[in-house]
Amino acid sequence: MKQEELIALVVDKVEKLGIDYRPFEYDNQRAWIDTRLCIGGYNPNTATPFDHAHEYMHAYYKDNRRQGECDTVSRAERRANKEAVLMLWDWFVQRGGTFDNIAQFCEFTGCPYQMADRLIRSMCYDVSDKSFKECAIDYISKFDVITRDNINIYNFLDYYGYHHNAYDEAKDLLFELCWFELVV
Structure with a gap:
């Protein structure tokens, strides 16, 4: 069209x-x-x-x-x-x-x-069938190279429809998955 x-x-x-x-x-x-x-x-x-x-x-x-x-x-x-x-x-x-x-x-x-x-x-975006960890894995898999600069916790939460109250949990999980400390 x-x-x-x-x-x-x-x-x-x-x-x-x-x-x-x-x-x-x-x-x-x-x-x-x-x-x-x-x-x-x-x-x-x-x-x-x-x-x-x-x-x-x-x-x-x-x-x-x-x-x-x-x-x-x-x-x-x-x-x-x-x-x-x-x-x-x-x-x-x-x-x-x-x-x-x-x-x-x-x-x-x-x-x-x-x-x-x-x-x-x-x-x-329907995340009803995915766990928080599965969403985090899906999120970081979208990046060719994972750096502190391209991982944004608020973007992750918004992308999957989570409330910003889950910030600390998301930060810890993404830290665990990415093996580096995320800059706040």
Whole structure:
């Protein structure tokens, strides 16, 4: 699937919600929607599939209030970002994408890498059949060379969906498996 085809799919979903969504440049924004007026626009030169999916989520949930000029940390913005990543990820997986292709997924869709990686791994990675030690072994096996610099305990905990309260246990286990003292 080409990026233009993915954009067309998302734009179609927006329009099915009754939003008049068309190419238009507005205040240097890549994409925008006003759910009260049922209109929206996007810059066809800069809007990514993520931008369109984000606006689709605003339309889907009928978000109609901004908290201020820069409300990037509002509940509605966080939800739109999360749901947009998950919707695009679902389509990506249906077309053969895997966890090994998250960077490719982000490049193709325009999703912010750190947010998408953390979200996808925490929401979609099933560790219910693995012990803490098996997860640690799986984690360190992903590295070609194991050094103090590339082992990050918080990344390990986040990757497998463990709470940060398990930090000390993870540190001890990774120390045991890697044979060196991890720098805190």
